[in-house]
Each structure stands twice: as C-alpha cells, then as structure tokens.
Amino acid sequence: MGKNVQGRRDFMGMALGGFTALGGLGALYAMKRSWDPLPSVKAAGFTTIDLSAAQENVLNIEKWRGKPIFVLKKSKDMKPDDRDIVIGEDRYHVSIGLCTHLGCIPAYLPDKRKFLCACHGGEFDTSGHQIFGPPPSPLEIPPFKIEGTKLVLGEAGPEFQKMLDAGLTV
Amino acid sequence: MRELKILAVVVFFTLVTYWGVEPFAHSQMHKHVEGHGFTYNGTADTKEAEAGVVKAKESGSKEAEAQAKLEAKKVFWADVEKIAQLQGNAANGEAAFATCLGCHNGSGVNMGGVIPPNLDHAGALYDKNYLIALIKDPAMASNVDHKYEDTMTHPMGSIKTMVTDDQQIADIVAYMQEKMAGEVTSKQAFDEACARCHAMRYAKTTQLGDTPTFKYEKDALAHKIKVIEEQEMVKAYMGKLPPDLSIMVRARSEHFMETFVENPQAQLPGTSMPRVGLSHEGYEKVKAYLEEVGDPSKPAREAIGPWVLLFFVVFTVLAYLWKKSQWKDLH
Amino acid sequence: MAKFEKANSVNEWLDQRLAVETLKRVLSTEYWIPKDINFLWAMGMVLAATFGVLLISGIFLLMYYKPDANLAFDSVNYVIMSEVGYGWLWRHIHGVGASVVFLIIYIHMFTGIYYGSYKKGRELIWLSGMLLFVAFSAEAFSGYMLPWGQMSYWAGMVITNLFSGGSLEAYGLVEWIRGDYVPGDAFLTRFFMLHVLLIPLVIIGLIVLHFGTLRIPHVNNQEGAEIDFEEAAELYKAGKKKESKVIPFNPVFLSKDVFVMGVYFILFFYLVFYHFNFAMDPVNFDPADGLMTPAHIYPEWYFLWSYEILRPFPKDPGLIAFGIAQAALFFLPFIDRSPNVAPAHKRGLFFVWFWVLIVDMIVLTVLGKLPPEGIFNTLGTVAAVIFLLMGPALIVITKFEKKL
Numbered sequence: 001m002g003k004n005v006q007g008r009r010d011f012m013g014m015a016l017g018g019f020t021a022l023g024g025l026g027a028l029y030a031m032k033r034s035w036d037p038l039p040s041v042k043a044a045g046f047t048t049i050d051l052s053a054a055q056e057n058v059l060n061i062e063k064w065r066g067k068p069i070f071v072l073k074k075s076k077d078m079k080p081d082d083r084d085i086v087i088g089e090d091r092y093h094v095s096i097g098l099c100t101h102l103g104c105i106p107a108y109l110p111d112k113r114k115f116l117c118a119c120h121g122g123e124f125d126t127s128g129h130q131i132f133g134p135p136p137s138p139l140e141i142p143p144f145k146i147e148g149t150k151l152v153l154g155e156a157g158p159e160f161q162k163m164l165d166a167g168l169t170v
Numbered sequence: 171m172r173e174l175k176i177l178a179v180v181v182f183f184t185l186v187t188y189w190g191v192e193p194f195a196h197s198q199m200h201k202h203v204e205g206h207g208f209t210y211n212g213t214a215d216t217k218e219a220e221a222g223v224v225k226a227k228e229s230g231s232k233e234a235e236a237q238a239k240l241e242a243k244k245v246f247w248a249d250v251e252k253i254a255q256l257q258g259n260a261a262n263g264e265a266a267f268a269t270c271l272g273c274h275n276g277s278g279v280n281m282g283g284v285i286p287p288n289l290d291h292a293g294a295l296y297d298k299n300y301l302i303a304l305i306k307d308p309a310m311a312s313n314v315d316h317k318y319e320d321t322m323t324h325p326m327g328s329i330k331t332m333v334t335d336d337q338q339i340a341d342i343v344a345y346m347q348e349k350m351a352g353e354v355t356s357k358q359a360f361d362e363a364c365a366r367c368h369a370m371r372y373a374k375t376t377q378l379g380d381t382p383t384f385k386y387e388k389d390a391l392a393h394k395i396k397v398i399e400e401q402e403m404v405k406a407y408m409g410k411l412p413p414d415l416s417i418m419v420r421a422r423s424e425h426f427m428e429t430f431v432e433n434p435q436a437q438l439p440g441t442s443m444p445r446v447g448l449s450h451e452g453y454e455k456v457k458a459y460l461e462e463v464g465d466p467s468k469p470a471r472e473a474i475g476p477w478v479l480l481f482f483v484v485f486t487v488l489a490y491l492w493k494k495s496q497w498k499d500l501h
Numbered sequence: 502m503a504k505f506e507k508a509n510s511v512n513e514w515l516d517q518r519l520a521v522e523t524l525k526r527v528l529s530t531e532y533w534i535p536k537d538i539n540f541l542w543a544m545g546m547v548l549a550a551t552f553g554v555l556l557i558s559g560i561f562l563l564m565y566y567k568p569d570a571n572l573a574f575d576s577v578n579y580v581i582m583s584e585v586g587y588g589w590l591w592r593h594i595h596g597v598g599a600s601v602v603f604l605i606i607y608i609h610m611f612t613g614i615y616y617g618s619y620k621k622g623r624e625l626i627w628l629s630g631m632l633l634f635v636a637f638s639a640e641a642f643s644g645y646m647l648p649w650g651q652m653s654y655w656a657g658m659v660i661t662n663l664f665s666g667g668s669l670e671a672y673g674l675v676e677w678i679r680g681d682y683v684p685g686d687a688f689l690t691r692f693f694m695l696h697v698l699l700i701p702l703v704i705i706g707l708i709v710l711h712f713g714t715l716r717i718p719h720v721n722n723q724e725g726a727e728i729d730f731e732e733a734a735e736l737y738k739a740g741k742k743k744e745s746k747v748i749p750f751n752p753v754f755l756s757k758d759v760f761v762m763g764v765y766f767i768l769f770f771y772l773v774f775y776h777f778n779f780a781m782d783p784v785n786f787d788p789a790d791g792l793m794t795p796a797h798i799y800p801e802w803y804f805l806w807s808y809e810i811l812r813p814f815p816k817d818p819g820l821i822a823f824g825i826a827q828a829a830l831f832f833l834p835f836i837d838r839s840p841n842v843a844p845a846h847k848r849g850l851f852f853v854w855f856w857v858l859i860v861d862m863i864v865l866t867v868l869g870k871l872p873p874e875g876i877f878n879t880l881g882t883v884a885a886v887i888f889l890l891m892g893p894a895l896i897v898i899t900k901f902e903k904k905l
C-alpha cells in the first residue's frame with residue numbers, strides 16, 4: 001500500500017510541478033519583453049542627414065542610434081568604390097564610425113586620406129576598407145534611403161539593399 | 171465543513187471592509203450627478219438657475235438677478251427648441267457659413283484667449299440643439315454666462331449681431347450636419363473638441379497641435395516658447411491652465427468624465443470650462459482617444475486576463491488533487 | 502581540513518560540503534506541523550509567496566523608474582504603462598500585491614489572536630511578526646511616494662508632519678526627514694532608497710527571524726493542544742500516520758499550502774486584470790502639485806483604522822492615541838494574562854473581546870475614509886475610545902479567565 005501511495009503522490013506532485021513550470025515560461029516571456037528596447041527607442045532609430053552642404057575631403061560626423069556616422073564627400077582623386085553613395089555627380093562615403101575591431105572611433109587624417117584608429121592602430125581607406133592592423137572587416141554602412149540630396153538613416157532603400165546583397169556591408 | 175465556515179466568516183468581514191472603503195466611501199465623497207445622455211435642451215441649466223434662486227432667497231441678496239437669470243435661461247432654451255423645429259436649408263447655410271470661416275479657418279491663431287476650433291467634423295461631433303444654441307448665444311450655450319457680464323464679451327459673442335435670423339441659424343446647422351460630418355477618427359475628435367485648451371503630453375500634442383520632432387535643440391526650444399505663450403493666453407482667459415489630459419481617464423471615474431464633459435458646471439460649479447456640446451457618438455470618440463492614450467494596456471489586459479485566470483484555476487485543481495493524495499492516509 | 506570521500510552523485514557532493522540532506526530534513530521533510538490545522542495556517546506561506554511576487558514585479562519596475570521629482574510621474578505613468586512590454590502588468594501586480602498583502606497580514610494576525618498563538622513560548626513569533634507588520638507598513642508608505650502623484654505628495658506631507666510631535670513643534674525633525682521644507686526631490690530619492698533597498702533587506706531579515714522563531718515552539722493548532730512533537734514524529738515515521746498528531750512540512754503541509762495559494766492567486770489575478778482601481782487610487786494619477794490639496798485625502802485602506810484613531814481628537818491627544826494604537830498590539834502576549842492556549846470560542850469573555858476588536862477596527866477603517874463630518878465624526882470618536890479601552894479590558898478579562 002505504501003508503495004502505491006508513493007507512486008500516486010509523485011504523479012500528482014509532478015503534474016503540478018510541470019504545470020507550474022508552464023506558467024513560469026509565460027512569466028519569463030513577459031520578463032523578456034520588458035527587457036526589449038522601448039518603442040520610442042526604436043522609433044528614434046531614423047535620422048535624416050543633408051548631404052548638399054558637404055565639402056570634399058572634410059569628414060562630417062552625425063549621430064544615429066547613438067552611434068557616430070561618418071560622412072565624407074569624396075574628391076576626384078579618391079578611388080571610386082561600390083560602397084560609395086552616388087548622388088548626381090557626387091560620391092559620398094557614409095559609414096558607422098566605429099572600428100570593426102573593438103569599437104573605438106577612428107580619426108580621419110585628411111592629408112593621408114585615411115582613417116586611423118588609435119586604440120590598436122587599425123587603418124581604413126576613404127571607402128572604409130581596412131588596410132592595416134587588426135580590424136577584420138570594412139566599416140559598416142548604416143541602412144539608408146536616398147531622398148534627393150538627403151539620406152534617411154535607419155530605412156533600407158534600394159541602393160542599400162544592393163550593397164547588402166553584394167556583401168559589401170553587414 | 172468547518173473550514174468552509176471559517177472561510178465564510180473571513181470572506182464576510184473582507185467584503186464588509188471592502189464595501190466600506192470603496193463603494194460606500196465613494197458614494198459619500200462624491201455627489202451624485204445625473205447625466206442627460208448628451209442631449210441639450212436646457213434642463214440642467216434651468217435647474218441650476220432655480221437652485222440659484224433658492225440660494226439667493228436664503229441669503230437674501232441678489233434675488234432679482236437670480237430670478238432674471240432663470241427667466242433668461244428659460245427663454246433662451248425655448249428659442250433654441252423653436253429653431254430646432256425649423257427646416258434648415260444646407261445650400262443657404264453654406265453661404266452663411268462664410269461668416270464662421272472668418273475665425274474657424276484652421277489657422278491656429280489665438281483669438282481673444284483661445285484658438286477657435288476647427289469645425290471640419292462639427293456636424294458629426296456636436297449635438298444639433300447645441301450648435302443652434304451656440305450660434306444664438308455662445309456663452310449661454312456653453313453654460314459659462316456667469317463669466318461674462320454681458321454675454322457679448324465672449325470671444326464668439328459678436329456672432330449674435332452677425333447671425334440674427336432664426337432661419338439662418340437653422341440653415342448653418344443643417345449645412346454642418348450634412349457637409350461637415352464625415353468619418354472622424356478618435357484623434358480628430360479629441361483634437362477638434364478638446365485640444366485647443368488641453369495638452370496631452372503622452373500623445374505629444376499641445377494647444378498648438380502635434381509637436382513636430384526637431385533636429386536642433388534651438389528649434390525645439392523655440393517651439394516650446396510658442397507653446398508656453400499660447401498656454402499663457404489660454405490661462406489668462408480661463409483663469410487657470412486647463413490640465414493635461416494624458417491619463418485623465420485613470421484619474422477620474424467614467425461617470426465623472428461623462429457628466430463633466432456633458433455639463434462641466436454640474437461637477438465643478440463655477441468652472442470656466444465651457445460645455446463643448448458633444449453628441450453621444452462624439453463623446454464616445456473622444457473617450458476612445460482618451461483611453462487609447464491614457465490606458466493603453468486595456469486591450470492587452472482583456473486578451474491575457476482570461477488565460478492567466480484559467481491557468482490558476484487549473485493550478486488550483488491540480489494542487490487540490492495533490493493535497494488529497496498527500497492527506498489520504500492521515501485520517 | 503576534514504576528510505572528504507569521493508562523491509557518487511551531485512547530491513552527495515553537495516551533502517558532504519553543505520549538509521543539504523540534514524538541511525532538507527530539518528527545514529522541510531522533518532519539520533513537523535500539527536495535523537489539526539485549517540487553511541488559516543496557510544496564510545504565512547501565502548504571505549511569503551506574495552512577498553516574492555512583490556519582489557519580482559518590483560525588480561521590473563525598477564528597471565525603468567526614475568527617482569526624480571520631475572521625471573518620476575511620467576516614468577511610471579508613461580514609460581512603464583505605455584512603452585515597456587508588460588510594464589503595466591508589473592505595475593498592476595505590484596499595486597494590487599501591496600494592497601492585498603495587508604489583507605492577508607490582518608487575517609494572519611487575527612488568526613494568531615483567535616487561537617492564542619502568541620503565548621507560552623510563542624511570544625517571539627508574535628513580536629517578530631509585529632516587526633514585520635511595521636516593516637511592511639513602512640515599505641508600503643515609501644512605495645506610495647514613488648509615482649509622485651497628488652496622493653503621494655500629500656500623504657508624504659501629512660505623515661512626515663506627524664513627526665513634529667504636536668505641541669513639541671519639532672519642525673526641524675520634519676525638515677530633516679524630508680531633506681527640504683516640503684516633500685521634494687531629496688525626499689523622493691531617500692524614500693526610493695528606503696523602498697528598494699533598506700526596508701526590503703530588513704523585511705527579508707525579519708522573515709528569516711520569524712521562521713526561526715517558529716522552529717522550537719512549532720506552530721499552534723486548532724485546539725491549542727500541547728503536542729509532544731518528538732513522540733508524534735516517531736509515530737509518523739513508523740508509518741502510523743493516522744495515530745500521529747503531526748505531519749511533515751514537506752510535502753504534506755505544503756500540499757495544502759499550495760492549494761490555498763492557488764485559490765488565493767485566482768482572486769489575486771482577478772484583481773490585477775479586472776479590478777485594480779481599489780489598489781491604485783485615481784487621485785494619484787494627477788501629478789503632484791504642492792499648491793493644491795485634493796478635495797479628499799485619506800491613506801490606503803490598511804492604514805485607515807489607525808488614521809481614524811488620530812483624527813477625532815485634538816492635535817496632541819490625537820498623536821498620543823495614535824502612538825498607543827501603533828504600539829498596543831506589540832504587547833498582546835504580555836497583557837493577555839490568561840495561561841490558556843485555546844481558540845477564542847473556548848475562552849469565554851475573550852471571545853467577545855475578539856469580535857468587538859474586529860468590528861471596532863473595521864468601523865474605524867470605514868470611518869477613516871469618510872469626510873470627518875457630523876455623525877461620522879461622533880462614531881469615529883466612540884470607535885477610537887473603544888479601541889483604546891480594549892487593552893485594559895483585555896487585562897481584566899484574561900485575569901479572571903477560568904483556567905481550562
């Protein structure tokens with residue numbers, strides 16, 4: 001008899017435990033959702049920048065989703081690249097200004113026409129390709145959409161989609 | 171059995187306490203105000219004026235004034251009733267409506283204290299009788315005539331000299347009800363009926379409408395100053411800045427909101443908030459917006475609630491079975 | 502160092518180092534509870550569970566709450582209520598939990614009084630319980646400040662003013678508590694600290710103490726019978742469960758606790774989803790305004806009875822009466838002069854005393870929320886005086902109580 005009771009008890013206790021765990025999962029889901037970025041943070045993920053006033057070989061730094069954005073209008077002597085954003089005659093290099101090694105902000109050296117990251121010596125050319133040091137990949141290009149001479153960052157336009165598909169950025 | 175008896179005692183005392191601190195306490199703290207289903211025929215106004223007469227008699231001062239006021243209200247609402255019987259002609263009304271467009275043109279410029287409301291959906295939002303009354307005498311219609319010595323001094327008071335013909339009033343109202351009565355969203359309803367006085371910061375709107383996003387702080391501050399200037403004008407006119415309505419639906423009971431909007435004087439005697447004259451449907455729209463912004467979790471609560479309760483019911487049944495199996499050999 | 506054998510299982514490994522088997526025996530499988538108890542004995546575990554629920558929901562509120570007089574209101578009412586995923590759920594759980602926990606505390610306390618569970622060796626259970634009551638009150642009050650609505654502000658104003666001590670006019674003390682002339686930013690941040698750190702720590706400590714005080718005297722039972730726990734436990738372990746007067750906490754007593762918790766949580770979540778307004782006062786959805794007192798201010802329901810003892814009297818006597826009311830229940834084990842540990846219905850006049858106390862406290866509670874006018878005022882005074890007389894009455898009644 002004792003054995004029997006033991007078996008039954010275990011069964012009911014386990015059924016209850018299992019069912020409680022199910023509820024626990026539900027609670028965990030709610031908790032996970034509470035950790036998600038807020039809608040206002042996501043909505044603030046769009047920034048419009050105006051390229052018309054940019055000057056050649058002068059780096060402009062804008063802010064998008066809290067990150068620095070490099071905007072460099074290319075001069076004629078800089079090598080054109082598939083990663084350039086082309087508006088009319090003009091070519092722009094636009095990228096997220098965080099080194100792909102460990103996330104420092106590289107400095108632009110206008111004379112040398114390259115970016116130098118002070119943290120571990122990484123270097124990038126004016127198209128954002130890594131040319132020296134530890135960075136493993138080119139500077140990332142933020143999702144963008146061209147609207148006249150303006151760029152909407154955060155929205156993926158066809159030009160960006162093409163770059164993405166060609167594997168020019170991640 | 172004994173446990174059930176104990177439970178009954180516990181439940182009884184809990185409920186008595188609950189009844190005392192909630193329904194009973196609230197019934198004692200808040201006076202009861204009868205609603206009128208968003209119809210406007212002056213019943214409430216004449217009742218208030220009658221109470222004024224009684225009060226004047228008791229205190230023995232200004233009795234004649236109180237009596238005159240009662241008479242004025244009676245005559246006014248009888249006139250409104252008469253105009254309501256007239257057959258309005260929308261085409262004629264359209265021409266006459268040009269008079270209104272002088273101010274109600276959506277330019278968002280403050281005139282005499284407040285920005286005149288946009289009337290795009292006036293026919294859908296406001297009650298017919300109310301519109302008639304408003305054109306006839308704005309201060310009387312909004313039940314704020316106590317604020318004006320001569321109701322002509324109301325910002326829209328001059329309408330009394332511009333539209334004097336009863337038929338014309340009926341025409342204008344007919345026009346609004348036919349042509350300015352398209353589909354209204356709840357936000358439009360709120361914007362047109364309330365937003366020129368009440369900000370709603372959780373929806374990012376102020377007396378000047380939706381707040382744009384600015385890239386530069388300077389522009390944001392410049393806009394803020396414009397808002398403050400507008401608010402100062404409203405405040406000067408109203409005596410107090412009308413409160414932000416972001417979560418007003420949670421700060422006041424449903425009954426209060428309804429009866430207050432229908433006739434502000436009923437809940438806050440002497441308040442400068444005008445009766446806005448929403449029809450029942452108009453009010454439902456406004457209320458929907460207040461809830462959307464002020465109580466946005468309502469749909470989620472209603473969706474999840476039953477599942478959570480079901481979970482605990484099953485949990486309790488399982489727990490009961492477990493308990494039974496545990497206690498089987500004990501007695 | 503002690504010698505360790507190779508362990509054959511995780512359990513054994515832990516047991517060697519932490520004595521988990523002994524711990525488990527002492528704390529659960531051989532922690533003996535009388536068999537003759539009813540669901541009221543589950544209230545302790547219901548309280549522990551509610552505290553857990555408050556803790557978890559509080560953690561999620563804490564992630565977005567901003568303790569700043571300018572930001573607090575919107576961080577709660579906008580960010581948490583409309584932006585954070587399920588933020589509203591944590592807030593409603595926390596608000597309802599804070600209110601309902603007091604209902605259970607009161608039931609738990611009155612159970613102790615009814616069955617005489619504060620006597621003869623159980624005094625510390627009662628005293629630690631009273632300390633928990635005080636700590637929970639402080640926790641509830643400090644938490645009520647945080648949304649920084651009208652009720653927060655004016656409750657903060659009124660309650661801190663109590664510390665001026667009437668004619669003592671200790672306004673310096675009041676300002677010191679507030680860190681300002683009025684409740685302001687400094688006040689809000691320090692009450693935030695109290696609410697999320699200091700008082701919860703104290704509560705956790707007190708819960709451990711409270712559980713500790715139960716260990717030796719064991720919990721009481723429906724008849725107040727004295728039980729030889731060792732003997733009864735042997736009987737149980739020998740398989741004579743029917744004959745034994747005790748059951749192990751785990752799993753037998755626990756299974757009943759869990760069932761009661763289930764019933765409780767049905768009610769709890771019904772309130773969370775469909776009926777939360779009683780616990781989240783509408784007036785507190787108006788932002789704090791130091792230049793306008795709301796038409797009616799009153800404490801949350803669980804403080805009403807003591808508030809009502811303060812109210813009908815002039816300032817000084819009112820404060821003294823209030824002080825006595827706060828402290829009186831602490832002394833219960835010492836002013837109950839009867840040695841009988843028995844349910845109230847077997848203790849003659851004590852039974853009457855018990856129900857008068859309950860009714861009187863409910864009357865005080867109800868009146869505490871009503872405007873202090875006319876008949877309510879008179880009734881309030883009578884009820885307050887009766888409350889103050891309950892202590893002396895108990896001494897007399899129990900002095901002459903027949904020994905059972």
Ligand code: HEM
Binds near residue numbers: 711
């Ligand atoms: C949140 C706070 C509290 C927790 C978590 C708690 C927990 C518990 C637990 C688990 C028990 C054992 C089971 C039971 O009899 O219910 C218990 C017993 C007891 N508690 Fe509490 N308690 C709390 C507050 C209080 C308060 C405020 C008082 C009274 C002032 C109190 C007085 C007692 C007494 C007298 C007993 C012994 C009951 C008996 O022996 O029959 N407790 N408590």
Ligand code: FES
Binds near residue numbers: 099120133
């Ligand atoms: S972070 Fe730039 S080189 Fe390491």
